[in-house]
Amino acid sequence: MKKIITLTMTIALLLVMTVSLAGCGGDESATADPVSLVDVTTEQGISLKLPSDLVKQDNGGYANMETGDSASFGVTEIAGTPLSSATEEDVLALYQSKHDDVVVTSFENGIQINGKEALVSQVNLTTPGGNAIILTLVMVTDDTNNYIVNFIYGKDKTDSALYKNLQACIDSITIAGTPDSTATSAQVGTSVKDDFSEYLYNNFGTVFEPEDRAIQEIYTEAALTADSKILAKALSDTLPAKNNALLEKLKAYTPQTTEVQEVHNLFIQAVELRKDAYAQLVEVMTQPATEAEVEAAFAVLDESDAKIEGFLTKAESMKKDLGV
Structure with missing residues (x-):
């Protein structure tokens, strides 16, 4: 599992520690508003829908600097360990190494997202700065690469567009296949x-x-x-x-x-x-x-x-x- 989530660890943990969020509460089952969604394609070859209030950042991710909602992306080659071997314990250990109050609230592996094998897990945690957040980790594989999407919002942001449209964003994820050399170099x-x-x-x-x-x-x-x-x-x-x-x-x-x-x-x-x-x-x-x-x-x-x-x-x- 370590080989699978090395890049995820780098991106997700760093983003969790740098995004400033506060508060608590929130229910992922809120009604989505598809009108607020726009199509986005990342340099890693990931296409999906995101709320229009998320603005592209210098690192290639998208964020709303007022609410703290964000989405980040990565891609890493499969190094002999299939995505299907990842467990809930792996996800828990990943975030417990850096954060407090870590609880894996959901974990699904072996599911399909638009015809590709995927893992989806949601984690509640408190950042070193004391911010309570909800992080949703999505990994999709094409048997050559693992494509990674991290969605983050505050536990109290139940009125945010990302909170309301999270499931629609996840369901929209498609991958274009192996990234070109330019995208790969940028990711490295x-x-x-x-x-x-x-x-x-x-x-x-x-x-x-x-x-x-x-x-x-x-x-x-x-x-x-x-x-x-x-x-x-x-x-x-x-x-x-x-x-x-x-x-x-x-x-x-x-x-x-x-x-x-x-x-x-x-x-x-x-x-x-x-x-x-x-x-x-x-x-x-x-x-x-x-x-x-x-x-x-x-x-x-x-x-x-x-x-x-x-x-x-x-x-x-x-x-x-x-x-x-």
């Missing part, structure tokens, strides 16, 4: 952008960087005391524990694209070098050591700092290139 680029944005703002910025900064502050504070015993204690107790905890989190995180993984690896290498540096520094500070041995220990710490600088430089360059 979007995937890297979304993956890096997820990494930068929801992992590095909120977890990795604050913990790394705390480690460096503890080291600096101990070093500024000019007391070798205080520094040695920090290097043997507090700092290794915090550094190892950060290293475990870094190694547990797996970016979805090779480009982001390469940048992430620089950070891992820096923290691993710092682990070695702390061990060597403790040794030269607690046992007789030559000047060369002391310099060698600090050289490892300098190498770690250089790796971090390299990581930050690369990340800043990617941020500018991808426009995130």
Whole structure:
């Protein structure tokens, strides 16, 4: 299932975290208003009807910036795991990793949408910003690619056009077959952008960087005391524990694209070098050591700092290139 929904995870989770919604309530069974629907064809080869108040965005999705209603799209090649193997537990696990109050309210697999095998699942959840939303995941396959549509609206948006016309939108979905090379290339680029944005703002910025900064502050504070015993204690107790905890989190995180993984690896290498540096520094500070041995220990710490600088430089360059 992981291979099937890798792109879905990137698109759906990022969109959930960036769309601002509030409130609660809502019943999907409200009467649809077909007059408000317009025909749309996406670059991924997905054709469907959408409410006319959803405006196309730079990322290829459609959104109403006032209500927060949105629809996003993706396509990914089938990598040996058929859509029919996806389960309700897979969908639940996907969203529980990032959100609170996750409840899968409906799940259907093996159904047909305009002659194509499909999966439709609806999920209630609360975003990290405290917004209660309803997300409907639709996946349609042509046995070569899985085509993905995500509909999102607030639980209190029972008067919105998307809420009223959701079933009509789902029923209208058709796929044109394998996307052309231009659409495929655009989708790959979007995937890297979304993956890096997820990494930068929801992992590095909120977890990795604050913990790394705390480690460096503890080291600096101990070093500024000019007391070798205080520094040695920090290097043997507090700092290794915090550094190892950060290293475990870094190694547990797996970016979805090779480009982001390469940048992430620089950070891992820096923290691993710092682990070695702390061990060597403790040794030269607690046992007789030559000047060369002391310099060698600090050289490892300098190498770690250089790796971090390299990581930050690369990340800043990617941020500018991808426009995130």
